[in-house]
Amino acid sequence: MRVVHRGFDTIALSIQANISQELFDLLNTERERAEEERHPVPFSYGGADFDLLPHGGNGYRFILKGGPLDVHWSFKKPNARDPWGVRVSVGSTLLATQGLGYARSYIDKTLTRLGIRFDSHQVSIGRADFCVDVLAPEFELIPENFVIHSHTNRADYLAAQEDVRSNGKSGQFTSVTVGKSPGRQVIIYDKRREVIDKKKPIWWDIWNANLERDGLPPLDHSDASQSRVWRVEMRAWKNLLKDRWQIRTWPQFDAMFGDVVAEALKKIRYCEPDPYDGNRSRWSNHKIWDLVAGSSEDDLLEMRSHIEPTTIKHVHRNEQIRLIMAQMAGLGITLAALEGTQESELGDFIERVGGRLVESIKTDPERLENKLHEAKNRYRFIA
Structure with missing residues (x-):
């Protein structure tokens, strides 16, 4: 038996702050577009890039994802009577590869870019998995x-x-x-x-x-x-965390x-x-x-595997390519069966399908250009 990894797997925290009216208006407009298109849409603000989901959840109006590092940002509609308007959930990929210290710094920098200000006592940790x-x-x-x-x-x-x-x-x-x-x-x-x-x-x-x-x-x-x-x-x-251990803030968590x-x-x-x-x-x-x-007896806070973010992008990109190639092969074989192609003719048939696809692109180049643009946006974090 050998330990091959140890570290945090999930961290979820709420923040006593609200987004600005300007940010709310921008998010609201883009969410309407996401709802119409029925898929996440790119959203950028203050130099931070996200995918905005076409739905909210658990009382939050907006949910954004930050690429393959598996971080979710949830925001409520600004409301003075409900000051806990921000929730952040950090998943296993960022924590396993970069460590908790990096994750905390990443949260602070991203929220600063979004114009969200808060003090350390305004952070409440709601879940931690190790x-x-x-x-x-x-x-x-x-x-x-x-x-x-x-x-x-x-x-x-x-x-x-x-x-x-x-x-x-x-x-x-x-x-x-x-x-x-x-x-x-x-x-x-x-x-x-x-x-x-x-x-x-x-x-x-x-x-x-x-x-x-x-x-x-x-x-x-x-x-x-x-x-x-x-x-x-x-x-x-x-x-x-709160009732048994009185852990709410980062200093209490660290201790x-x-x-x-x-x-x-x-x-x-x-x-x-x-x-x-x-x-x-x-x-x-x-x-x-x-x-x-x-x-688990050592310092738990800075355990990480030291994999670079570029490696994470590379792995996710290769996995997507593998899945899409498998789908394309399956569709090609299905088309061959529908058109009565024999097994011995399958290779030549697939080659001819490529030519047919080129011809279909020529018939409506504007539509295909839009589709390519949408795909690049959808995979921009790993492309």
């Missing part, structure tokens, strides 16, 4: 091996039937969640499976960058027996979040069952739990 990824191909998740309080909620996820094991058991557990929002959650799950199923190839680069730093070879992601990575994730929601993680790993434990001891509280930790706990 994760440890462990390369453990031989590990098998057994939900009953968790030792938890009798009143604590636990949810187990069983793999699909194609993952049925040869020994005849009904399936393989790939995820167990202990606890629930808005308190504390501890989750262990098959991260490799999620990366493949949800098409998140950047994680192979993150894991391999950490392995390379330790002088170790990269993972062969095609071989589960060599690349199975399990994630242990601690989620601290609003009630736990106490390490203790939040340590307490979670003590109150919820994955253990090695002792068949001769019916008192589960005396069971010893499984070695994966001790490894996770040990790797």
Whole structure:
């Protein structure tokens, strides 16, 4: 077993501030356009670039995304009676590659560009997730091996039937969640499976960058027996942070979040069952739990994989190209079937389709030019 990544996975915070009337008017106009076109539209202000979604949510009028770094900005309509008008959610890509310190600086600089002013006491942290990824191909998740309080909620996820094991058991557990929002959650799950199923190839680069730093070879992601990575994730929601730990601001977070993680790993434990001891509280930790706990004792604030933003763009661009090429190939084969093409003629048929596409472009060049412009805007963060 080896730790291949550790760091923050999600940070969500509210800010006691409102956007200006000027910014609201601009956003409102562009959102109307996004609604009409039924897709996000580019939006720039103060030197900051976003995609403005065609909808709001959770009481926020506007939701903007800032490219492949996985940051969401939510803004309410300015209202003096509701001063908490800004919410920021930072996802795993930025936090894993650049670290929490960079993320905090990025938030401050972006909000400054948007003309949003606030002091440190006007920040309220509503959620923080910390994760440890462990390369453990031989590990098998057994939900009953968790030792938890009798009143604590636990949810187990069983793999699909194609993952049925040869020994005849009904399936393989790939995820167990202990606890629930808005308190504390501890989750262990098959991260490799999620990366493949949800098409998140950047994680192979993150894991391999950490392995390379330790002088170790990269993972062969095609071989589960060599690349199975399990994630242990601690989620601290609003009630736990504010009510249990009195954590609201960044200084309080910096001082106490390490203790939040340590307490979670003590109150919820994955253990090695002792068949001769019916008192589960005396069971010893499984070695994966001790490894996770040990790797969480250092300074948590600046953990990162040191992948450059250009690499992130490159990975996202290649994944989009791969998906589009697969779609094009599928459509070409479908067209060939509809036109009665034989298998031996398929290669020549696909080549001729290229010529037909060129002719279709010539018939309405203005429309195709607009489509190209729209596509460039849609992928401008990774092009």
